[in-house]
Structures are given as C-alpha cells and as structure tokens.
Amino acid sequence: MSEELVIEEKRVFMTGNEVVAWAALAAGADIMYGYPITPQNEIMHYWSRLAPRYGKDFLQTEDELSAGFATAGGVMAGRKAFTATAGSGSVLMQEPLAMAEMMRLPTVTVVQQRGGPSTATVIYSQQEVTLTTMGGNGEGMRVVYSTAGHQDLYDYTIKAFNLAWKYRFPTFVLGDGYQAKMREPLTIYDPEKRGITLLEPDPYVGREGEPGRDRPPAQYRNTYNLEEELYEKLMSDIRDFEKISTEIAEYESMHTEEAELVIVAHGIVFRAVREAVGNLREQGLRVGGFRPVTLRPLPAPQIRDLVDGLKKILVVESAYGQIARLLKEAAYGAACEIHTLFKPGVGIAAGEIEDRVKEILK
Amino acid sequence: MTGRIVEAYIGEYASGKSESAINRALELARQGRKVNLVDLDLVEPFYTLRPLQKELSGLGLEVIAWKTEETLGLGEAGAVIKPAARWALRREGDIILDTGYGVEGARTLNLLAGAACDPDLKILAVINVSRPMTASVKDIVAEVSAMGRVDGLINNTHLAEETTVELVQAGARIVADAAAILDLPVVATLADTKLAEIIGPADCLGNQVRPLQRFMPKAFW
Numbered sequence: 001m002s003e004e005l006v007i008e009e010k011r012v013f014m015t016g017n018e019v020v021a022w023a024a025l026a027a028g029a030d031i032m033y034g035y036p037i038t039p040q041n042e043i044m045h046y047w048s049r050l051a052p053r054y055g056k057d058f059l060q061t062e063d064e065l066s067a068g069f070a071t072a073g074g075v076m077a078g079r080k081a082f083t084a085t086a087g088s089g090s091v092l093m094q095e096p097l098a099m100a101e102m103m104r105l106p107t108v109t110v111v112q113q114r115g116g117p118s119t120a121t122v123i124y125s126q127q128e129v130t131l132t133t134m135g136g137n138g139e140g141m142r143v144v145y146s147t148a149g150h151q152d153l154y155d156y157t158i159k160a161f162n163l164a165w166k167y168r169f170p171t172f173v174l175g176d177g178y179q180a181k182m183r184e185p186l187t188i189y190d191p192e193k194r195g196i197t198l199l200e201p202d203p204y205v206g207r208e209g210e211p212g213r214d215r216p217p218a219q220y221r222n223t224y225n226l227e228e229e230l231y232e233k234l235m236s237d238i239r240d241f242e243k244i245s246t247e248i249a250e251y252e253s254m255h256t257e258e259a260e261l262v263i264v265a266h267g268i269v270f271r272a273v274r275e276a277v278g279n280l281r282e283q284g285l286r287v288g289g290f291r292p293v294t295l296r297p298l299p300a301p302q303i304r305d306l307v308d309g310l311k312k313i314l315v316v317e318s319a320y321g322q323i324a325r326l327l328k329e330a331a332y333g334a335a336c337e338i339h340t341l342f343k344p345g346v347g348i349a350a351g352e353i354e355d356r357v358k359e360i361l362k
Numbered sequence: 363m364t365g366r367i368v369e370a371y372i373g374e375y376a377s378g379k380s381e382s383a384i385n386r387a388l389e390l391a392r393q394g395r396k397v398n399l400v401d402l403d404l405v406e407p408f409y410t411l412r413p414l415q416k417e418l419s420g421l422g423l424e425v426i427a428w429k430t431e432e433t434l435g436l437g438e439a440g441a442v443i444k445p446a447a448r449w450a451l452r453r454e455g456d457i458i459l460d461t462g463y464g465v466e467g468a469r470t471l472n473l474l475a476g477a478a479c480d481p482d483l484k485i486l487a488v489i490n491v492s493r494p495m496t497a498s499v500k501d502i503v504a505e506v507s508a509m510g511r512v513d514g515l516i517n518n519t520h521l522a523e524e525t526t527v528e529l530v531q532a533g534a535r536i537v538a539d540a541a542a543i544l545d546l547p548v549v550a551t552l553a554d555t556k557l558a559e560i561i562g563p564a565d566c567l568g569n570q571v572r573p574l575q576r577f578m579p580k581a582f583w
Contacts (some may be wrong), residue, residue, distance in 0.1 A: 013492040013521050015376050022494060042375065049495075183376045185521040188494065 002055030009189040016179040017042035019150045019186060020084065020110050023157035025050060026191055028198045029108070030079040031057040033070040037089040038122035039177035040112040044084065064089040068096025068107075075105045076220070078203025080161055084110035086177070088119055090131050097170050098136030102222040104237065105204075106164030106171065110157065113176040115345040124177035125345040126267055129322035132172050133296040139234065141241050143248060144172045144296040146266040150186040153179060156293075158191050165199040167244055174295065176318075178268050178347065245297035252291040253302070255281065259288030261312040261361060263353060266292050266323050269316055275350035280357055287357055295323065300330045307334035314360060316341045316353055366482050367395075368451065370402075370459040371516075372468040372509060373488035374496050378518040379467075380410035380581070382488050382552060383460035384418065385574050391422045396455030401427035402470045404441045405462025410581050417580070426450055443473050451476040451483070468509040484513045486549055489540070491519040491533040502540035514549040515541045517569070525553070527560050534565040 007026050014022070020043045024032065032051070034044045048058040061067040067083045074081030085093055090111050100107045113128040115121030134140040143163055145156040157173050164171035191198060204218055211217035224230040252270070254277055256262050265273045270291040280287040290306055290313075292298050307313065313336055315324040320342045328338065341348065341356045367390060371379040380403075387399040399418060401411040411418070411427040418425050426446045450457055451474060459474070461467045471477050471485065487506050489496050496502050506512050519525075519533020530553050541548045550572045551565040558573035565571055 011492070011521055011524060012494050012497075013376070013490060014494065018375070018494075045375075046495075183522070185492070185524050 003053055005054045007188055007190045009187065009193065011185050012188050013183060013185050014150065015042060015181055015183050016150055016153050016175060017112070017181070018046045019153045020157050020173070020175075021046035021050060022188055023154045024082055024108075024161075025054060025056070026154075026188070027158040027161040028080055029056065029082050029161060030201075031059065031074050031081050033059050033061055033067045033074060033081060033083050035061055035064045035067045035085070035089065037064070037086050039114055039124075039180040040084040040086045040110065042180070043110060043112075064092035065095060068093040068109075069099070071107045071109070072096055072100050072103070072105050075100070075107055075201070076204040077206065078201050080108075080165070080201045082108040082110065082161070084112065086112045087114040087116055087128070090128055090135070094131070094135040097142070098138050099222045100170040101136060101138050101141045101237075103220045104168040106168050106201075108157075108160045108164050108171050108173070110173045110175065112180040113174065121345060122177065124318065124347060126176060126269065126318040127322065127344060128174065129266075129295060129317075129319060129326070132174050133326065139238060140296055141237050142170045142172060142296055143167070143294065144174050145250075145293060146174045146295050147179060148268055148270050148291070149179060150184050154186055154188060158196070162196070162199050163248065165201055167240070167248075169241065174267065176268055241297070246301065248294060249297050249299040249302075250293035251299040251302050252293060253289065255288035256290055256306060257288075258286060259310065260286040261314060261357060262288040262290050262306060262310055263314045263316060263357065264290045264292075264323075264327060265316040266295060269318060269348050272348050272350045272353055273316060276353040276357065279350060280354055285357065285361060292323075295326065298326055298330050303327060303330040304334075307331040307336040310336050312337045312339060312360060314339045314341060314353075314357060316348060316356075318343055318346060318348060320344045367456040368459075368480060368482040368484065369457075370461060370471055370483065370485045371488055372461050372471075372485060372512070373463065374490075374493060374505060375463040377463070377488045377490050377493065377496070378520070378552065379463070379488050380460050381574060381576060381578050382486075382516055382518060383458050384411075384414070384577050385552070385572065387418075387423050387456075387458040388421055388575075389572065390456050390458070396424070397422075398424045398426060398450060398453045398455055398457045400447050400450045400457060400459045401425075402443070402447055402459050402474065403462040403467065404443060404470050404473075405464065405467045410578065411460060413581050414577055417577075424453075424455070443470075448473060449475050451480050465508050465510070484549075485511055486514045486516050487512045488516045488518050489533075489537050491517075491536045492521050492529070499536055499539045499543065502537065503543050506540070506544055506546075512544070512546060514547045515544070516549055517551040517565070520552075520554070525557060527557055530557060530561065531566045534567050534569060538567050538569075
C-alpha cells in the first residue's frame, strides 16, 4: 500500500539532488528512468527511495541512450516521466531527446553540469549550455531553465513538468554539481495548495477507441521521406516555439536602469554576481546584474533593451563563452562593449567579478 | 581523565556527520586528550576531511584521511580504504570516525579492524529533523533501524543560518521520541556556538548541548 503524498509547506534543509527528487514528487511525476552519473546520482537515490512509498516507479536502464528513450516511451504511454544526467551522459541523451523534439514529447530532463569535455571532472561547470540548449541534430526546440540554488531547483522542476505538458516541448532543468551537492534551506510546498494546477498527462498511444473510426490514428514520426514534408513540419514547430517564447522566457535583473555596466551571468554564478553588484554599488560604482533564467528561449527583448541602453556588459560564466555566444546572437548589432570573465569548469567568486569590473571601469 | 573514547558518526546524507565528528574531536583535544580523527567515508570519499586536513592538524588533531596527491579520480574511479584508517582502532588515544552517508556508509564500519569487539566503540546516528527524510519520529525510527548497530542518537536539527533555538528544541523532542521507541539514549544536542550559548549546557530535555563550529562551508561542497 502506498502512502498519500502530503507536502506541508515548510523550511527544510537539503542537498540539491534531493530537492529535485522531492520537487518531482510534488509535481506529480510518475516515473524516473535513469543511469548513474555523478553529480546527479542522488536524484536517482532519493527518487528510488521515495518512489515506492508513494506508488511511483523507477527504472534503471543500461545507459543514458536507453534512459532517454525510455523517458520518451513513458511520456508516450501517458506518464509524467523524467530523467536526470550530466556530462557525457548528456551527450548520449541528445539522440533520444532530439527524437522527443521531433515528436513533441513533454520529457523533463534534469542536467547537473560537470566538467568537460568527455569525462573530465565529476564536480562542476557551466559547460553544458550549448549541449542542453542546442544539442541534437535539430533546431533546439526545447525549453531550458537555469537554476541558481535550491529554491529554484524546487520551483523550476515543478514548473518544467507543467510547461512540458502544456506546450509539448522537451524541457530541461539545468543545474550543476555545486547545486547538486551543496546544502541550504528552502521552502517545500504542495503546488496545488499554492494555486498551481498540475496538468494531467494523457497518453499518445493506446488510447480508447478504434483508430480511424472513434479517433484519429496515433501516428508519431521521427522519420520523413520528403524534404518538403519535413520542412512543413519543422516550420510549424518553429512557429509554435517562437509564439510561446515571449510568454515563457524568464529573467532576473538588478539595478539595470541606471547602470554604467551590467554583469550578465546565469545559474549559480549569478549568486556571485548578486554579491558583487551589492559590494560594487556600496563603493559607488553604477553596476547592475542581469540573469537569463530561461536559456532557451532567451529573454531576447529584455537583452535587446539592455544592450541598446548600455555602454558595457560583462559576461561571467564557468565555461569558455557558451552563454556569451547566445547573448551575442540576441545582442547582434548593438554598439555595447561585451567584456568577459570565462573560467571553464571552476567556480567564480564575487571578489574576482569585482576585480574584473574595476579593471573595465578604470 | 576518563578512559578511551571511540565514537563513529553515521547518518543520513547531509545530516551533519562530518561536522559532528570534527567538533567532537576538537572538543576532546581541547581537554588535552590525544585524538585521532578518521575519514572512513567510502560512499562519497575525499570531500569533507581531505580539504580540511591541514587546518584540523593545526588544531592539534591526528587526521587520518587521504591527501589530495594520493587520490585518484575523486571517488569516480572507486575508493580504497586508507590502511591507517582500517587499523585506526589500534591507535593510541581517542578515535573519532567519520563515515559515509546512509546504510552503506554505516556498513563501512565492517571494514574497520576490531570494530565488532572494541569495548569502547559507540556508533552514533546524527539526525537533523529539518531534513524531510528524517522529519518525523516514524521516519527517524525507520532510518535508524535500517542502519544496523546504533548505540545512540545525536540531535543535529538545524537550517544553517536560519536555525533558531525553538527549532533545535523541537528537534530534540522529536529525536527523543524516536530514541524512546528505538530504546537508545540521546547522546547530545548540537547547536551552532551562538545558539548553544543561549540554550545553555542542556536542551529542553536535559541532554548535553555541544556547541558546534561550522567547518563544512570551507570543505569541498
């Protein structure tokens, strides 16, 4: 007999991976498919401990290719299915997740970025931005939330399920090894008690009734014989994605209006930016901060406004220009100077950002 | 000076095992005792004591943990128990053992030579009631029961910087209820140095309060 899940709203102390497992429960996820890789392992550990208690399922597959395809299969069977991975596991998952893009499957994937390329470190990086936003042989028709700590991991994992099932695009929660392993307090809650309606999944295959008589046949394809046919299908998806982009894009900004320089970062690095902006402003420097929360789609109009009204931005990331490339595309044509602080695979502290800002403003 | 003190700290992931072990070792060292602090974490090795070794040695502890240059792959490639850790119970002085998390972490004690028959060994489970996996009496009882031999519970209820005296005391009551069902003693309540000062030498149930200085923010995670 499984217990009924009751999540009382309260402050708790957890590691980031546990937060994801609890958030998936709170979001009404039915099943996780996964293959172990550090630093996401405890998502699987905690989900597989909690799942039987609440009548949920877990399947460990033989590799990440299989975990990705099984997640797609779970979704097609009408289950809220998710997976989690990192690093070279993310690389393997691109094939099934590109299929999910093609078939408009609401998969939810949590990526806890580790160092790259290849096996590299098990620890931390922001080097999976390109892979998560644009991986796969397609056009990147996917939604990516970049979180900056445990409350974000909880909120956006819940949001990811709803968004995926509402718009039917593969959705990602992009964390990193630091967020996965670090411990901090957060508020857990039952989303329905906060007025968030959890969308019910419905099956793609095995529906009631005779196909062709009672309902249209269920035909989901990742193969197209004719290029015209593919073009029509892709353009329809691209139009859908562009239509929802302004509606779903999210960002956070601080003191951007009267700033001389704005520091742009995403994810955990933005926590260092918040601190740096505070310190620099105390020293009388007109500095602001901007954080895209969705890396795909980017909050393009806000980035446009930012660079049009500014002389300088500083892009800071634990990668060698992955978010910077996305930003430059959104900022194309602006006269704003783009400065950088790139530290691939290592953490960035507020002090380093402050030093770089002072160097630029000298 | 009382006899030899041997304590192993086990518990849930992020329950505060390393913090408890370090602070206990330092408390004993401050009393002028010879203390060995041993890293037995094979579940997620190298992350807690390894980066703090130098600082802790400087504070007078004999730290038995792998050094960075001796490690390979930070755990990804599997972890080997350090021979000195395996034979730690043969050392002179007090022995404080920091283990890995969960049931597997507690099982590491099976690798410790002489653990089954050491007359002084106390295995203590560290509990933070603010962690959802050990939030209720029922959860704590289930968690501790799965861990094999346990000789006592430690209340380490906290919410990092947001911890209040009320929270620590509420944790003490829940841990005590679980301890009663498990027929185990509550060995101590841990609290950040500032809160410990407010609470005083004993918590609301009369358990000893051990002041805690936080070292983990300086460690790996």
